[in-house]
Amino acid sequence: MESSGCLNERAQFDLLERVKELSCLYGIARIAAETNLSIDMVLDGIVEVLPAAWLDPGLACARIVLDGRSYLTSNYTRRVKHRQRAPIVIDGRKRGYVEVAYPEEKPGRDEGPFLKEERALIDTVAREVAVIIMRREAEQDKVKLEEQLRHADRLATIGQLAAGVAHELNEPLGHILGFAQLVQKCPDLPVQAKADVDRILSTSLYAREIVKKLLMFSRQISPQKTKVNLNHLVRNGLNLLEFRCASDGITVHCFLPSDLPEIDADPSQLTQVFVNLIVNAIQAMPAGGTLTIRTLKGRGKVFLTIGDTGVGMDEEALQKIFTPFFTTKDVGLGTGLGLPVAHGIIAAHGGSIKVESKVGKGTTCRIQLPTKRNRPL
Numbered sequence: 001m002e003s004s005g006c007l008n009e010r011a012q013f014d015l016l017e018r019v020k021e022l023s024c025l026y027g028i029a030r031i032a033a034e035t036n037l038s039i040d041m042v043l044d045g046i047v048e049v050l051p052a053a054w055l056d057p058g059l060a061c062a063r064i065v066l067d068g069r070s071y072l073t074s075n076y077t078r079r080v081k082h083r084q085r086a087p088i089v090i091d092g093r094k095r096g097y098v099e100v101a102y103p104e105e106k107p108g109r110d111e112g113p114f115l116k117e118e119r120a121l122i123d124t125v126a127r128e129v130a131v132i133i134m135r136r137e138a139e140q141d142k143v144k145l146e147e148q149l150r151h152a153d154r155l156a157t158i159g160q161l162a163a164g165v166a167h168e169l170n171e172p173l174g175h176i177l178g179f180a181q182l183v184q185k186c187p188d189l190p191v192q193a194k195a196d197v198d199r200i201l202s203t204s205l206y207a208r209e210i211v212k213k214l215l216m217f218s219r220q221i222s223p224q225k226t227k228v229n230l231n232h233l234v235r236n237g238l239n240l241l242e243f244r245c246a247s248d249g250i251t252v253h254c255f256l257p258s259d260l261p262e263i264d265a266d267p268s269q270l271t272q273v274f275v276n277l278i279v280n281a282i283q284a285m286p287a288g289g290t291l292t293i294r295t296l297k298g299r300g301k302v303f304l305t306i307g308d309t310g311v312g313m314d315e316e317a318l319q320k321i322f323t324p325f326f327t328t329k330d331v332g333l334g335t336g337l338g339l340p341v342a343h344g345i346i347a348a349h350g351g352s353i354k355v356e357s358k359v360g361k362g363t364t365c366r367i368q369l370p371t372k373r374n375r376p377l
Helices: 002-032 039-049 116-184 191-217 230-247 267-283 338-348
Strands: 061-066 069-072 082-090 093-102 226-228 250-255 263-265 289-298 301-308 352-358 362-370
Touching (some): 039 116, 061 116, 082 116, 116 191, 226 267, 230 267, 230 301, 263 362, 267 338, 338 352
Antiparallel strands (some): 082 093, 352 362
16 A cells, blocks of 8 residues: 555656646747747747756756857856756757756755756757757748848849940940040130030049949959959059058058969959959048058968958948948949949959948958859859
């Protein structure tokens, strides 16, 4: 009879523990079903439901660590007597763990401070967390990809429009320039008329440069690649702007190693990119500052960094810098095509360009180019 009572008591105990485990897993599933919650909010919610599933919920505390970030129960302390952990493995890589611990000594049991079922439970929780993270990250990647595709569609449409506008403008611009140059050669041209013709010429040439940028942006002008040394192109670009840097109180620091490998590139297009980035840096430092240019070789790649100590940009502006016709400059100082064109040129060379910026700290442009010839796009 006594033995039967013990068995019944054990069965009730086991049943109660299983109910607690199921309640824990149900709580995790309910939190995971809230699609409007961020990953941080999901993990904060999960960590709070864990202690109740353990034998001594009043003593237990819990922690989830993911990618170095911790999510803790309010009673969590690093000084614990007993703990158990289960790794969070995503795509074959350990990215964190789930931990349940007891800060204080608890009454001993034959099987130790934790039940064997609790070992199985924490492993299950870790697997569930991994699945939740994978799904959330896949959803985030999908949203980002969809936005990138929408952005690419917009750029393609703008590119087609830009190419059409550029071709339509080319012919009348050619006539304006040709006739202005003919008028300029007239020997009896009054001084004021000559000044007006000069203004027409300079304005038309500026318009022609914009047309060229439109054609480059729409990929209508293919790069004419040859073997070039990136350091030589950087120096050529700097030579064009050396006087302006000095007159604007800008100190230039160059770090151009002599062992930089050659690349297959269009020298005129890359020089245009470098000059544009340097001009942007100069305009961002109206009160003077420091311009730092650095090249570096890597495995099959070369890198160029152009950094300034200027006014910088906020996150909103930074997200739009490669959008055609977007500019943070005053009217007359920029067309909003410089960085989109630079992005297109670098992409046509099989490279990438990234921009980092902080308000009041400055801006850094990082360009990466392959040293081996890529297949034409």
